[in-house]
Amino acid sequence: MQNEMKKRAREATRVLRILAQILFWLCVAGAGVCAAGGIVLLFVPGDFLQGMPGGRLSIELGDMLVYRLHEGLSFQDMLPLYRVSSFVISVCFLAGVFFIHQMAQLLKAVEEGRPFTPDNAKRLTIMGLILIAFSIVYRIGMFLILQTTLNLAPIPEMDVTLSLDMNGIFVGVLVLVLAAIFRYGSYLQDEYDATV
Amino acid sequence: MAIITRLDRVLADRKMQLNELSEKVGISVVNLSNLKTGKVKAIRFSTLEAVCEALSCQPGDLLEWVPDEGGAGEE
Numbered sequence: 001m002q003n004e005m006k007k008r009a010r011e012a013t014r015v016l017r018i019l020a021q022i023l024f025w026l027c028v029a030g031a032g033v034c035a036a037g038g039i040v041l042l043f044v045p046g047d048f049l050q051g052m053p054g055g056r057l058s059i060e061l062g063d064m065l066v067y068r069l070h071e072g073l074s075f076q077d078m079l080p081l082y083r084v085s086s087f088v089i090s091v092c093f094l095a096g097v098f099f100i101h102q103m104a105q106l107l108k109a110v111e112e113g114r115p116f117t118p119d120n121a122k123r124l125t126i127m128g129l130i131l132i133a134f135s136i137v138y139r140i141g142m143f144l145i146l147q148t149t150l151n152l153a154p155i156p157e158m159d160v161t162l163s164l165d166m167n168g169i170f171v172g173v174l175v176l177v178l179a180a181i182f183r184y185g186s187y188l189q190d191e192y193d194a195t196v
Numbered sequence: 197m198a199i200i201t202r203l204d205r206v207l208a209d210r211k212m213q214l215n216e217l218s219e220k221v222g223i224s225v226v227n228l229s230n231l232k233t234g235k236v237k238a239i240r241f242s243t244l245e246a247v248c249e250a251l252s253c254q255p256g257d258l259l260e261w262v263p264d265e266g267g268a269g270e271e
Contacts, residue, residue, distance in 0.1 A: 194237035196227045 010111055017107040020100050027096035034090035041083045057081075057153050059146075069153035081148045088141035095134040102127050116185035124182055128175035135168025200260050203232045206251050220250040 057069040057078075102123040109120050139162065146160040207217065214232065218225045223243060230236050244255055251258075 191237060194235070196223065196231050196236045196239050196243050 010113075013107055013111040017104055017111060020104040020107060024097060024100040024104060027093045027100060031090050031093035031097055034086045034093060038083060038086035038090060041079065041086060044079065057149055059149065069149065069155065073152065077152060081145070081152060084144050084148045088145055091137060091141060092134075095130055095137070099127055099130045099134075102130075116182060116189040118183065118186045121179050121183035121186055124175055124179035128172045128179055131172030131175055132169050135165040135172065138168070139163065139165050198261055198264055200234055200262055201231055201258055202260055203228075203247070203258055206253050206257055207232075210251055212251070217247070217250055221246040 057073060059067045059069060061067060106120050106123045106127075109115060109117060114120075143160055143162045150158065150160060207214065214228050215225050218228050221228070221243075223246070227236075231239065244258070247258065248255060
């Protein structure tokens, strides 16, 4: 019975690890494409693709309210927004790359039946710090995108303010607490392994 | 470490090999080897009981306290 449960847990962990590896490579591709796109857009001259339509600017308030700012902007007008967005998105993907890499290594150790090791505690610490840093960096990125959007299509009496995402920071702190638990768990595992 | 094991001495006295003791006691040769070389941090009473029964000896024959060179044992 216990062996059967262990086998199922191992199988579930293996599936999660494979999914994490797929996500990892998707994030690597996304980061690469967005960073390359951002670099290309940096050197694009102002009159490139003159007259080509750029798109429509709109802001979503919550999930159900859309405020259309400006329609029919040209590619040249939207260029600053595309530049900022591509770099912000590539940073998001990069954070995902590092986070998912650590998670995949952790899942591999769990699959091998070694969850409580100092390496796993270290991986969880790194994951927690990435979550905290990302929640700050993401907010700064969104601020830059929204500021650029309002520069393109100003709305009277509307400003963008920078605030911290406490949810992301709280989750990051929880992961750091989990890392401390795993660190203690690795100490207990070591004590158990060294007991005859 | 202040506590050392004299398992090798008792095995030699009983003219027993480690793998034979492993079969009698039901503990792997690797673990017994770690016990013999002092690489373990703790020993369960159940293990001590099984080893003493197999070797017909007392726990004191297997374990010995030796003061550390730094005098850490003096208190």
